[in-house]
Amino acid sequence: MAKSPTKQEKTTRSKSSYILGFWTLFGLGILVIIFIFLLASWGAFGKMPTFEELENPETNLATEIFSSDGKTLGKYYSENRTPIRYDDLPDHLVEALVATEDERFYKHAGIDPKGTLRAAVFLGTRGGASTITQQLSKLLFTEQVSNNPLARVLQKVKEWIIATRLERQYTKEEIITMYFNKYDFVYQAVGIRSASKIYFGKEAKDLNIEESAVLVAMLKNAALYNPVRRPEMVEQRRNQVFVQMYKNGYLSEKEKDSLQKLPLTLDFSPEGHDEGMATYFRVYLQGFMKDWIKKNPKPDGTEYNIYRDGLKIYTSIDSKMQEYAEESVKKHISHLQKEFDRQNENNKTAPFRDVTPDEVNSIVRSAMRRSVRWKEMEEQGKSEEEILASFDKERKMRVFSWNGTKDTVMTPKDSIFYYKGFLQAGLMSMTPQTGEVKAWVGGTNFKHFKYDHVKQGKRQVGSTFKPFVYATAIDQLKLSPCDTLPLNPFTIEAGKYGNVKDWSPRNVGDNYEGMISLKNALAQSVNTVTARLIDKTGPGPVVDLATKLGVDTRYFSTGPAIALGTEDMSLFEMVSAYSTFANEGVYIKPVMVNRIEDKNGTMLYQNVPETRDVLSKEAAYVTVNLLEGVTQYGSGVRLRGTYAKDLDHYKRGVTGYPYDFKNPIAGKTGTTQNQSDGWFMGIVPNLVTGVWVGAEDRAVHFPTITYGQGATMALPIWGMYMKDLYADEELEISKDDFPKPDNLSIEVNCSNYYQENQQNSENLPDELDF
The missing domain is CATH 3.40.710.10 (DD-peptidase/beta-lactamase superfamily)
Structure with missing residues (x-):
């Protein structure tokens, strides 16, 4: 007759079973995680970049227009990005980035174990775990996802895999350069060079330390930390960048305190297609480039794209002469317009002269037919009577004046008379x-x-x-x-x-x-x-x-x-x-x-x-x-x-x-x-x-x-x-x-x-x- 196990033996066996079960589950968990990573790397959770894509990550590069004296006149772009080299990044800009976004950037291989563990333990309340390389992988190769927790986890897995691949493919300096070139600082400022010119009116290499800190502050969320709309919030965030630089040994305490007292200053110059220098010339040049592209394909037979291929167009325009010309036109016409308006005060057919009422109606009707409003309503299937009626309904609009754009209320028909009265x-x-x-x-x-x-x-x-x-x-x-x-x-x-x-x-x-x-x-x-x-x-x-x-x-x-x-x-x-x-x-x-x-x-x-x-x-x-x-x-x-x-x-x-x-x-x-x-x-x-x-x-x-x-x-x-x-x-x-x-x-x-x-x-x- 077999001897029954003692209580102690039962306890020992139970502990052994628990330990075995724990390590089995732990092992299975590791295998599952490895399997998930393998599936992700194989593209099971969405397309992953190939070796060739890692070697040449696709980016939309703006075509840049240069004056004969080397100034940027404007750009054609779907994204206003002009690439910059690492050598053109000031040291304090790189230091601010590393100190604020990824303190152990030079020590890890794409994933920061310490940061990841801290984020997991404290559920992100003491800082996130994304490294600069992970952020770059997200910008380059992963799509924005919904707030679904599982989707977010899978996206993070993809970021980790891409980050490690990027680290094997590129140097740390190249990763920093790509990150700065890719980030969207809003207001069509994609990349650090565009951001430097739009927010501070200078090249990135000429940024001072407080300007660099502002741009790094925007990396947290450029739409939220927007220095044009929320300068006080951005100034606070900029000062936190100085704190991080001090903590990481890039600034002394005296330098940090001195920099934090500086006001936030901008030289905001948007680079939209309607703004900047030589706007009319750039439209002509756009047509020139379209004709040239049709006649000059790429070596592979495809067409160049002026909005994505990063072409450089060197024009004959002299930036100083262009500036003087634009200023001379503005000064004289704004002055002449005052006299023109004065002489029209008692003109019953103003702004027209020497015309019959029928001729005035013909001019205005022709302007209506050429307008965007007419074309859009016509495409919507509206009748001519409905379209004409819409021109007599008052609405809020912003109109040109020599004292700046002004808000007003007028009918579209009245706006035609208003704009016809300007000298050109x-x-x-x-x-x-x-x-x-x-x-x-x-x-x-x-x-x-x-x-x-x-x-x-x-x-x-x-x-x-x-x-x-x-x-x-x-x-x-x-x-x-x-x-x-x-x-x-x-x-x-x-x-x-x-x-x-x-x-x-x-x-x-x-x-x-x-x-x-x-x-x-x-x-x-x-x-x-x-x-x-x-x-x-x-x-x-x-x-x-x-x-x-x-x-x-x-x-x-x-x-x-x-x-x-x-x-x-x-x-x-x-x-x-x-x-x-x-x-x-x-x-x-x-x-x-x-x-x-x-x-x-x-x-x-x-x-x-x-x-x-x-x-x-x-x-x-x-x-x-x-x-x-x-x-x-x-x-x-x-x-x-x-x-x-x-x-x-x-x-x-x-x-x-x-x-x-x-x-x-x-x-x-x-x-x-x-x-x-x-x-x-x-x-x-x-x-x-x-x-x-x-x-x-x-x-x-x-x-x-x-x-x-x-x-x-x-x-x-x-x-x-x-x-x-x-x-x-x-x-x-x-x-x-x-x-x-x-x-x-x-x-x-x-x-x-x-x-x-x-x-x-x-x-x-x-x-x-x-």
């Missing part, structure tokens, strides 16, 4: 010898006025077209600026050049007596002299010359009236054409992009100048000499700071302007019918700049020529712009004489000319008799 401007500046476009201002405010008045818009050019007529006559007939023609009325009979009726242009002021030199005639914009010249050359050669100068003449009239600038041209065409005169008769196609590189710096495109001979050096120089007369004693004389040779203005007490240029300047003003457009084209030896001013609709204009002429509307912008350029000596804008060709056969010095031709003194042009 365009400016383009180009180096004639290289074709490089140095400044491009397409309007007054891109956020509210998208239409580009440099290349997109075409308007009547008025008297700025006359130099094309004069240049043709000089080239054909070897005329001198000193040659004289009668001022008397002149008629080109119907049918001679396809004109259906007699054409008899009138002179301003109805001055038809005596003789006048070509130089004075162009300076005074004498219409009858221009008519005589185009009658000598014929309209065809003038149009041919304009075509060679880069003007789209396909829809030009063949009649003689083109001599007075009745055709529409863009500012882009005008500047490139005038540049040919300054470039000794050689046309150079305007250059906006010098080169394009991929994200690795590989050259993808290099500009090759396109040139052609259009005029002889002699004809080009004589044309420029004629244009100098405009600023010596013509409509551009105010650039000299005085009207000393204009008796009429002396009588009215107008004696000076603030420009006071002494150097040679060639130029031409232009004014169109009803004062709808004001132009000024200005030339110095190494820069040609054109300015246009008007309103969106030609029916919106000044009532009289006093303010409605090119000399008042456009010339002041040129004057202010050039004053700024000359004040900045680094730009090296020329004040020299225009280069004179060797063996010049046409006499441009009128004193010599009259002596050689033994003219009577009564035939000399009187400088005061305009």
Whole structure:
């Protein structure tokens, strides 16, 4: 008979069973955890990155646009990220990151056991367990999940696995660099370089320690710790970063205390597509890049993506010149707008003039049909009656004003009238010898006025077209600026050049007596002299010359009236054409992009100048000499700071302007019918700049020529712009004489000319008799 186990033996067996069970369960638990990790690594809980993806983690890199002087003009992006190298990260930025986010970063292999255990024991109340590498793995390869606890655990497992793989694949410095390049600091500031520029207006390498601490403070939750919206909260978090840096030996206690007392300061400059410098140019460039991409695929045959591939576009724009140009447009148009509004106070059809009620309704209806509101409602299936009714319902809106965006209540229809009343401007500046476009201002405010008045818009050019007529006559007939023609009325009979009726242009002021030199005639914009010249050359050669100068003449009239600038041209065409005169008769196609590189710096495109001979050096120089007369004693004389040779203005007490240029300047003003457009084209030896001013609709204009002429509307912008350029000596804008060709056969010095031709003194042009 077997002996029954004693109580002690039962207790011992029971303990052994418990121990065996515990270790069995523990072992099974370890195996389950290992199995879970294996399943995760095999992709059972979602796609895991391959070796190739770890080697080249996919990121959306912004395409960056550079000025010719190395400044960032803007970016194209789905995420505003521009990568940065570890060497460009300041030491205190890296130290702040490690001290705040992962104290044992340099000691672990992706997972911090001590931090993980602490987080598990205290349920995260004493800090989280995510290392910098884990945070990077989450940014790079894992998706955001719901608040489901199981899903969160599985996501954490994936983060651990990816973190260990990243640690094997990359150095600690590379991991820090990728983390900073990937993090979204909000306000389209993806990555540390964008964040540095948007929040502090500087490159990351130039951040000081308190600025670095602010950006590291945002890593906790950039949407919550937002220095623009919650500066006090961010300042407190920044000061905690200093505490962590002190605890980890990166700061002394004295340094910590001193830094904590500093106020939080920002230089907030958003980099949205509507903000920043050269906004109109960047839109043009976007179209240029789309065309270039279609013709230049990647080596694998796919297309480049300007929003994701991190291209680098090096443009011809000079950031200083662009800044001066934008500021000059803003200063003059905001001032001119006040006078324009004052003159519209008693205008019953404001902002329109010289139009019938039916014409006003037609203009407004056309604007409605082009609006986003109309298109969106049309896509929703709304009837025309419903759409029209919506334009008469008041609503809250934010509208443009020269004092900043303002909140108001008005109907969409009233907002059309409101916006139609604003004057607009365009400016383009180009180096004639290289074709490089140095400044491009397409309007007054891109956020509210998208239409580009440099290349997109075409308007009547008025008297700025006359130099094309004069240049043709000089080239054909070897005329001198000193040659004289009668001022008397002149008629080109119907049918001679396809004109259906007699054409008899009138002179301003109805001055038809005596003789006048070509130089004075162009300076005074004498219409009858221009008519005589185009009658000598014929309209065809003038149009041919304009075509060679880069003007789209396909829809030009063949009649003689083109001599007075009745055709529409863009500012882009005008500047490139005038540049040919300054470039000794050689046309150079305007250059906006010098080169394009991929994200690795590989050259993808290099500009090759396109040139052609259009005029002889002699004809080009004589044309420029004629244009100098405009600023010596013509409509551009105010650039000299005085009207000393204009008796009429002396009588009215107008004696000076603030420009006071002494150097040679060639130029031409232009004014169109009803004062709808004001132009000024200005030339110095190494820069040609054109300015246009008007309103969106030609029916919106000044009532009289006093303010409605090119000399008042456009010339002041040129004057202010050039004053700024000359004040900045680094730009090296020329004040020299225009280069004179060797063996010049046409006499441009009128004193010599009259002596050689033994003219009577009564035939000399009187400088005061305009």
